[in-house]
Amino acid sequence: MLKKQLEAIVGEKNVSTRSSELYCYSFDASQAKGDPDAVIRPHDSGQVAAVVRLAGELGLPVVARGAGSGLCGGAVPVNGGIVLDMSSMDQIIEIDIDDLQVTVEPGVVHEKLNQALSPYGFFFPPDPGSTAMCTIGGLMANNGSGMRSVKYGTTRNYVLDLEVVMADGKIVRTGSRTLKTASGYDLTDLMIGSEGTLGIITQAVLRIHPLPRARSVILASFDNTALAGKTVVKILSAGIIPSACEILDSTAIETVRRYDPTVELPDAGAILLIEVDGMQNAVKEEADAVGKVCSELASGIKVASTADESARLWNARRLVGAAISRIDPKRTRVYVGEDIGVPIKELPGMLEYVRSLSEEFNIPIMTYGHIGDGNLHTGMTIDMLDENGMERVNTVADRIYRRVIDVGGTVSAEHGVGKARESYMELEHPTSMYVMRQIKKALDPHGILNPGKMGL
């Protein structure tokens, strides 16, 4: 019955109720799970709107999904319903260099967008580790960002206008094609990071940025992570805004080596990878300034000599989160207790706290991440055949999240809340959760849009 109704909207070949598909779409990269009733692959906003109207009539949940590379269960249909696999809506509709913008469908893969912009000398700055697979839709729904947010900000800073299918099936535009606007509530910003709970994005107008003329990568090594953390505070307070500032602890260094043995990294307790970009002369000056600040606490400083070396370094860095599974054949990375953000000056203390938890629970915790904006990823691996493994990492994760909230931080800096972190929403937003719930109620009164997420 449901299958026939969906087929009438999107066509037979774009609906699946095969058990293989229902099973595969019950996961993302998190530990959340939920079986859908059907999976569809819509091709335009009209189809999305019709499906949302049908779901409203039937009282069925609707869950939008990009590449399913999310780490918090955002695209997992925890209450069942219809999963909308948006990856067929993957057209770059218009590249408008004169107006500094590009219009895309939500299924465009991040890397493909930047490949298309590069010949024009432009780029879309948010730079997630999942660039090769994640979609722009998922990036917007979670306000994703990545390595370059310390200078360029997050996805939110680049969305000018959205086409959104609302819970009642109406199609709305939220913004304008101008680079700024002061007209009315900012519905565009409301949709960014709403994880498909307020509407389904079917098109986006994104602001683009000229590619920097030059980039330079400085690699500074330290005896421990806390010294690296202190150095980050010094760099930023010295008035330098790097285009990337990443930390790798000793486990992460070993992981990078395992992943790509051609990347040369020093033996150290931690390293910082600091990139500066801009005009040639400015880059040189800033790189010198970074080197000077680092030299106070670093045990060694090196500058990546070629563009190829930098590229290999960044590629390995992007994949380090999953690559930690290479360290021990029996252990696999689980995305639990990661993606925290703390105020910059709390970084050294937080790094020390994570290290102490690692000792207390006897679990190796790899620390890496976008330390320049206070965003740390804590990577834990477990033996998936150990029955108590999951419980232990969940306990560690809980301790990490509580400490983060205590010091004024956030449980998710860029990966989203979804199912994985929903139980911390009240704790992090004690005075404003009721406002979020009222917004949700106003825009989705019957609760059909991605229910069971974000503590709503």
Place this chain on the structure above:
Amino acid sequence: MMEDEQLRSILKCVRCGTCRSVCPIFEELGWESFSTRGRMMIAKGISEGMDLDESIIDSINTCTTCGICEEMCPAGAIPPDVFENIRHEIVEMGKETESQKDLRENTLSTGNPMNETHPRLEWLMEQRDVPDHAENVYFVGCLGSYRYQETVLRTYDLISDLDVTVLPDEVCCGSPLLRTGSDAGELIAHNVRQMEEVGAHTMIASCAGCYNTLKNDYPDRFRVVHITEFLAENLDKLELERLDITVTYHDPCHLGRANRIFDAPRKLITAVCELREMRTSKENARCCGGGGGVRKGYPELSKALTEKRVAEVPEGVDYIVTCCPLCRTNMAPFSEIPVIDLLDLLTWAQKKE
């Protein structure tokens, strides 16, 4: 009950989705169950006792085992091995597909998957004085024996002075069975026994699939080399002259990615003519769509992949050269440019007396 080691190989997958951006079957079909990640999830489901319906079997059986996912996987998973093992489990559970059954029955009854019944190397024995004993055995392979006899004869002639013979009763190396979930123990034992009788210590394979199987699935008692490695080492003895042609080279997945043989074929090609690379090559080479039982089990899907690979041929080349008769058979009907074996090219370049 699955063994811990096998279970762990499935659990290596962190579901990051990197493989989604490279799996050629997923690119074609678009549904998650046809991506490597989807198959890894389903393998886990099967290990937990999931019901095996047609959609589940299709998911597992549509992998060509091209290994580009393994190449890219940050977590270090080895999906082609996982899928071969799971196929075996599925077959053991009595869920063999018609295509798998055909392959198995044909190969075990006639010694080759094409079900040819006449003796496979009779034509070679009749034309050449093949010795009974030698240090090296040229493992001819099924497609070579029955479909590309000219190429095989040239190959034999090229190396016959280097203490080489063939197995008197060669049978299929077992690759088609191993890739699709069946046992090949009988075939392997048969070939190994003859190796011992011939007294050889080295097996030389010219087919990428045979090479991969002899190298990785046979008992570790003989040295296994690919003909391109063997010839590249003996390049100065071959007396080759340059040809006024330009070719491109298709890396067979089971020679390149699976066994890291990228340089030897290129060394031989560039010794005799111009080489212009395909759009993707070496570690990143696109699969031709022929492997893993996909050509036989899902011909339309296989064809779609082949067309994409052929579309990567650069402008201005005279031939597509490869080292795998299955890739050759698979691509030839869809390519305006002739597909030849590297050995054909080398024979053309041999100095005429």
